Amino acid sequence: MSAVKPVIILTRPAAQNARFAQAVAASGIEARIIEAPVTRIVPEPRTSNLEPAATAIFTSSYGVEHAPGGTGIAWCVGDRTAEVAATKGWQARSAGGDADALFKRICADLAGVEAQDTLVHYCGKETRGDLSERLSNVGISTQRSVVYRQEKQALSEDVHQVILGSNKAIFPVFSPNSAQRLVQQLPAGTKVDFVAISQATAQTLPTEMVRNVAVAKTPDAQSLIEALRLMV
Incomplete structure (x- = not known):
C-alpha cells in the first residue's frame, strides 16, 4: 500500500x-x-397524489422512495433497489445489473404473455436512455412517470x-x-x-x-x- x-x-x-x-x-x-x-434529490410536487401502478419499473432507489407503494410486480435495476421496493409492498424482481440487464429481464419475463398491464417506470427527470421507449418499441406498453429531479x-x-x-x-x-x-x-x-x-x-x-x-x-x-x- x-x-x-x-x-x-x-x-x-x-x-x-x-x-x-x-x-x-x-x-x-x-x-x-x-x-x-x-447532486441533491428533490421530489416532484405531484408525487403525493399519484395512484400506484399495477406493475412498475425502478432504476434507482430514489424512484421507489418517491413513488407510491404497490402490491404488484416491480422490476428493479439491482438488488439494493429491489430491497427498497420490497419494503413498500412490491413483488420486487432484481435484474442484478444495469439498464440493459433490466430491459432483458423484463423482456424475458413477459415473453409470450399476451395480456399485460401498462408498466410504469418511476424515475428521475434526468435519465440515461429511454427504457420506457425501448420496451414500448418491442411491444411492451410502458410509460414514464417522473417522481424526482436531480439538482x-x-x-x-x-x-x-x-x-x-x-x-x-x-x-x-x-x-x-x-x-x-x-x-x-x-x-x-x-x-x-x-x-x-x-x-x-x-x-x-x-x-x-x-x-x-x-x-x-x-x-x-x-x-x-x-x-x-x-x-x-
Whole structure:
C-alpha cells in the first residue's frame, strides 16, 4: 500500500454517500473519506397524489422512495433497489445489473404473455436512455412517470483544495450522468483516479482528467469496493 494515505471523495446524494462510506470503512480499506455531494434529490410536487401502478419499473432507489407503494410486480435495476421496493409492498424482481440487464429481464419475463398491464417506470427527470421507449418499441406498453429531479450542488472550495493538494484523490462514480456532473466541477488541469461501476460510466470520463481508472467487475457497490481496494 502507498505511504500516502489516499483520499476517497464521495459525490453521490447524502444518504447514498453515508451508506457507501460505512461499507468502505467496514471493508478495511484505509483511506480518508470525504462526503461531497454534487447532486441533491428533490421530489416532484405531484408525487403525493399519484395512484400506484399495477406493475412498475425502478432504476434507482430514489424512484421507489418517491413513488407510491404497490402490491404488484416491480422490476428493479439491482438488488439494493429491489430491497427498497420490497419494503413498500412490491413483488420486487432484481435484474442484478444495469439498464440493459433490466430491459432483458423484463423482456424475458413477459415473453409470450399476451395480456399485460401498462408498466410504469418511476424515475428521475434526468435519465440515461429511454427504457420506457425501448420496451414500448418491442411491444411492451410502458410509460414514464417522473417522481424526482436531480439538482446540482457545487463542490466546496475546501474539496477543490483537497483535490489539488493530493496525488491520490479517488472518485467512485456510479452512473454516466453522475460522472458527467462531477467532472464539470473538477478544477481545470486536474488529473485524478476514478473507480467506475461500469464500462459505460468509465467511457464518459474525459481522458484529460483521468490519471487511472478501474472498473467494477459487476455493477454493484460491493464489486466497486473491491475495485477501489486495488486502486488504493
